[in-house]
Amino acid sequence: MNIITKGDQYKRGGISVPDLIWEKVNETSVREDVDDPFYICDLQDILAKYRRWIKLLPNVEPFYAVKCNSEPQVLQLLAKLGVGFDCASKPEIQAMKDLDVDSSKIIFANPCKQRSHLRYAAKHNLLFMTFDNEAELDKVKEVCPEQRLVLRILTDDSTAQCQLGLKFGCHPKKARFLLEQAKTLGLNVIGVSFHVGSGCRDASAYFKAIKSAREVMDQGIQIGYKMEVLDIGGGFPGQESVALKFNEVAKVIKEALEVHFPETDKVRIIAEPGRYFVASAFTLAVNVTAVRVVARDCQTFKVPQSEDLVANSEAPTKCEEPGYMYYVNDGVYGSFNCILYDHATVYPKLLKERAENHQEFSSSIWGPSCDGFDRIIEHILLPKINVGEWIYFEDMGAYTMCAGSEFNGYLKPKCFYINDPIKKSGCYERTKASWEECIQKECNSSPHYKKRSRGMDTKMVQPSYKSTSPGFPTLEVGKYV
Ligand SMILES: Cc1ncc(COP(=O)(O)O)c(C=O)c1O
Numbered sequence: 105m106n107i108i109t110k111g112d113q114y115k116r117g118g119i120s121v122p123d124l125i126w127e128k129v130n131e132t133s134v135r136e137d138v139d140d141p142f143y144i145c146d147l148q149d150i151l152a153k154y155r156r157w158i159k160l161l162p163n164v165e166p167f168y169a170v171k172c173n174s175e176p177q178v179l180q181l182l183a184k185l186g187v188g189f190d191c192a193s194k195p196e197i198q199a200m201k202d203l204d205v206d207s208s209k210i211i212f213a214n215p216c217k218q219r220s221h222l223r224y225a226a227k228h229n230l231l232f233m234t235f236d237n238e239a240e241l242d243k244v245k246e247v248c249p250e251q252r253l254v255l256r257i258l259t260d261d262s263t264a265q266c267q268l269g270l271k272f273g274c275h276p277k278k279a280r281f282l283l284e285q286a287k288t289l290g291l292n293v294i295g296v297s298f299h300v301g302s303g304c305r306d307a308s309a310y311f312k313a314i315k316s317a318r319e320v321m322d323q324g325i326q327i328g329y330k331m332e333v334l335d336i337g338g339g340f341p342g343q344e345s346v347a348l349k350f351n352e353v354a355k356v357i358k359e360a361l362e363v364h365f366p367e368t369d370k371v372r373i374i375a376e377p378g379r380y381f382v383a384s385a386f387t388l389a390v391n392v393t394a395v396r397v398v399a400r401d402c403q404t405f406k407v408p409q410s411e412d413l414v415a416n417s418e419a420p421t422k423c424e425e426p427g428y429m430y431y432v433n434d435g436v437y438g439s440f441n442c443i444l445y446d447h448a449t450v451y452p453k454l455l456k457e458r459a460e461n462h463q464e465f466s467s468s469i470w471g472p473s474c475d476g477f478d479r480i481i482e483h484i485l486l487p488k489i490n491v492g493e494w495i496y497f498e499d500m501g502a503y504t505m506c507a508g509s510e511f512n513g514y515l516k517p518k519c520f521y522i523n524d525p526i527k528k529s530g531c532y533e534r535t536k537a538s539w540e541e542c543i544q545k546e547c548n549s550s551p552h553y554k555k556r557s558r559g560m561d562t563k564m565v566q567p568s569y570k571s572t573s574p575g576f577p578t579l580e581v582g583k584y585v
Pocket of ligand 1: 169172190213214268299301302303304337338339340376377378379380
């Protein structure tokens with residue numbers, strides 16, 4: 105694995121991500137502990153993703169999967185644009201209701217729900233809730249028999265980064281039985297959903313799943329249901345570094361929908377993208393708090409155990425060079441839980457530039473906790489890094505801070521939100537308009553915004569700092585949120 109130093113950086117507009125990190129690092133007055141890790145979030149990136157979605161999948165309504173990253177600024181922005189929300193629990197629904205999101209814009213996409221959460225969801229009369237088993241139907245019958253239901257079916261997710269089929273989805277062969285069961289109980293099934301696995305690596309999985317959903321929809325119709333909703337779930341790529349690109353996925357989905365769900369069918373198509381919206385918007389900067397030099401085969405300095413720790417199949421052969429163990433202040437109990445839960449691979453980049461011909465050493469990167477399990481990267485070739493230097497990781501927006509703990513007292517990193525469309529971030533179509541104008545322009549042309557049944561622009565959740573603009577907060581470089 106090779107690192108990319110600043111010189112190779114992708115430049116965004118007038119200022120690059122490393123420049124922004126430098127800015128933060130040097131602005132010591134804005135952080136209590138100057139070496140604490142922090143995130144930079146480019147809200148323009150999320151806006152650009154939204155534009156891309158409506159351009160490539162105009163007939164598919166996105167319902168953002170809140171679990172993926174529930175930062176209020178992200179939720180506010182998406183709510184403002186009229187995007188819907190996929191919630192998995194009562195607190196997630198509550199958060200969206202606190203943002204004044206209309207119930208018709210919220211789905212409860214957890215097929216196995218806690219009774220009290222079910223009751224709460226029913227009280228708010230959400231667009232629909234998913235189910236995939238008989239016991240859930242009995243629960244719904246008892247708690248909220250009037251609710252609209254969507255049957256989640258199992259699809260092939262064998263190549264996905266995170267497989268969900270082990271846990272959820274009824275086999276299509278069992279779908280008829282469940283639909284008949286629902287009919288017998290007098291419940292209201294309105295459609296079918298699936299999830300091809302998070303971080304889908306094979307676009308044909310969508311084609312197969314849509315075909316399978318069509319067959320189950322037809323069974324529902326035969327049983328007497330109207331079947332008016334198809335929910336194609338999540339799985340969409342969120343960063344450019346992955347092999348399967350969003351435009352390829354969108355192309356396959358469009359083709360499959362044309363074949364199996366032509367517009368004349370008047371089926372409402374929705375999706376539950378999570379990582380798509382947020383992965384590339386967040387960059388995490390961590391500080392190197394300590395360095396341990398590891399003897400490789402130096403006679404006077406033998407530490408066999410530590411040597412084992414840096415070794416793996418990729419480890420260089422024996423030589424007299426030292427190896428280095430770097431300790432940074434966020435780890436697998438924090439943002440890097442994505443390595444365990446999301447099966448993510450993370451790539452460090454050095455903030456301080458190195459000469460072209462810099463020497464590289466066998467290195468490993470460790471989190472801050474006192475647990476030996478807290479290892480971020482087992483082996484990588486890196487230049488020698490000094491204590492106090494900054495390393496950053498791009499594409500850290502999905503399934504990172506949302507699942508991180510504060511184990512050993514390490515707090516979650518703070519986040520700087522950047523929204524300046526001119527200088528600070530240059531992705532895709534930038535204008536000289538102010539952030540408010542950008543949002544307004546987007547809302548005016550957004551098909552989802554127009555579909556909202558009541559206004560969400562009147563009451564936004566107040567951020568924890570003073571907003572300088574009415575309505576949507578202006579989030580500037582250097583302002584903590
Ligand atoms: C039901 C459901 N919908 C949507 C998502 C979001 O998936 P992704 O982030 O791959 O788009 C998930 C992720 O686990 C999920 O479980």
